[in-house]
Amino acid sequence: MLNTLIQAFALISTWEVIIAMLAASVYGLVIGSLPGLSATMATALLVPVTFYLSPIAAIATIVAASTMAIFSGDIPGALLRIPGTPASAAYADEAYAMTRKGEAELALGAGVWFSAVGGIAGTLSLMILAPPLAEIALSFSTFEYFWLAFLGLMCATLVARSSPVKAIASMFIGLLVACVGIENPGGVPRFTFGMTNLFGGIEPIPALVGVFAVAQVMRAMLTPEPPPIPKRKFGSIMAGQWRLTKKYRWQMTRGNIIGIIIGVLPGAGADMAAWVSYAMSKRFSKEPEKFGTGHVEGLVEAGASNNASIASGWVPSLLFGIPGDTIAAIAIGVLYMKGLNPGPTLFTEKASSMYAIYLMFIIANIIMIPLGIVMIRLASYVLRAPRSSVMPFIMLCCAVGSFAIGNNMFGVVTVAAFGIIGYVMEANGYPVAAMVLGIVMGTMIEQSFVTSLIKSDGSVLPFFERPISAILAAMAIGALIWPVLIWGWRRLKAASPAAAPR
């Protein structure tokens, strides 16, 4: 244990890792703070860069950029009432109300401080939860993997803030995209329409860049420019944070725990964690009437929650290759690329790399405090950058980055196509996150499904015979049926005899 820890320290104390981490932190802070550029997009655009780094440095950039971006989304939320990332949307109104009351320092300070605390709590959960789960996971067969992946996809649809039917449809679209190519049980070209470029299948990363980056530029074309930020001088940012920590320690702990749980659930990420925790905080608060008028309590809980979910989202990613959220989905792609294939054996064979990941998470959350304070002070300058000068850079990064993934122009076509798909889906209430998870997990779920069917000689019964597999199956089917039950119940409650369920 101590030996591995020393090895891990040696792994991360190279110049490459340190520089990569610092650069990615600054990048994450800037992208996260710009309205409309989300943390997922920041991470997706980073992937082409990670090709050229060593495995640990590559993971360091992903860890640092995503951690920073989730926090810095709070900055425009508090100053402009425009959340920089969806994860800050839950409490942007509250933070802006505080700014109007003249408490911008307290709101932003709470953002950086409780984000750091939450991030470290999430990392601890990753360290504590992952190894014992890996022990259990070693005895999993394809049946369990199939149900686990299926459960993950169902969770992704349950938590979407949209119609569950549309979320499930999005998931199927993603799985359908994953069907393309010759990497299937028969090794025959499937849905390639004779195009050689499609033989290798549709890469998840260009699809992600298209859905999250190009679609965002497309939306920017139609929405008015956000108002410029007023210049202001900040007082001490960390003042009063310790007092808040003592006063709201239960809220903070609750936020951390909720964030960890939501992070571990496949498909649900930081935005969900923030919404749930903010609602929870209001529900259990002693002074709920103060919410919405610039009250710091909800900020504490939700800020502690969304950053906690980032680290714990890596638990299912590292163990099963099932992403905890869209950022983890990108991280999985990078892990595979770097030969750190997710799976329970990762924790025994590559233990030092795992410890290095834990350490990087902790370091990222600690350096977030000073870097975050600098960022808050510079925010009035960064946020003055007009959209018309930022978006062209995003466009170029999309084009060059997607080309770099395979040194192939087809990647750029994929990005453009998925930009349109993502834009249309989002405009019509189909959650794109569910589709992304479908794309990322498609190959895995098909493999475990078909291998299981071959093992069972085409019978469905063995899917339910092993004890763990039966439990997972019950959970997954429950998740599938739940929206139907709610819908039927609402129909009944509407209590018109003509509207009885057919």
Added chain:
Amino acid sequence: MRLPDQVTGLFLVGLGAAAAYGGWLLPPVPGQPVGPNIFPLVIGSGLALCGLAIALGIGRTFEEEEEIIPLEAGQAGPPTGKLYGLRALLPPALLLFYVAVADRLGFIITAALIVFVTSSALGARWKLSLPLAVMAPIVIHLIFSKLLRVPLPAGLLPMPW
């Protein structure tokens, strides 16, 4: 681009049915009960069912209406017009433009055009968009081609490094 649920639902029914049929046509693996055909069959049928449910309006009650932030005084609403919505297609069109001409024109020239069009479309004056169109491709070229060694097409205007 908000389409009625009936349209998107029926489109998904078509897509799902096509996928299921396409999967069904695939050759099975000899001697095995299942092959590459089963997964598209399941997915396609599922998608078609979902599409049908959406077209029938099931699950609508779960959707939250989009929150519209009220415009503050002195802030103009977005202009509306028939052609205005088509502006959204500009970014993917520019990416396809890149695919089509980058090899011939080279990265710098193509990228400069993309930057100029994008920033102008977002409302930048030429005083901003012109210097940006000169600087941005060079910066990106430096990072990706020099630092990360991505083979970007040189075309008509190769960079000196």
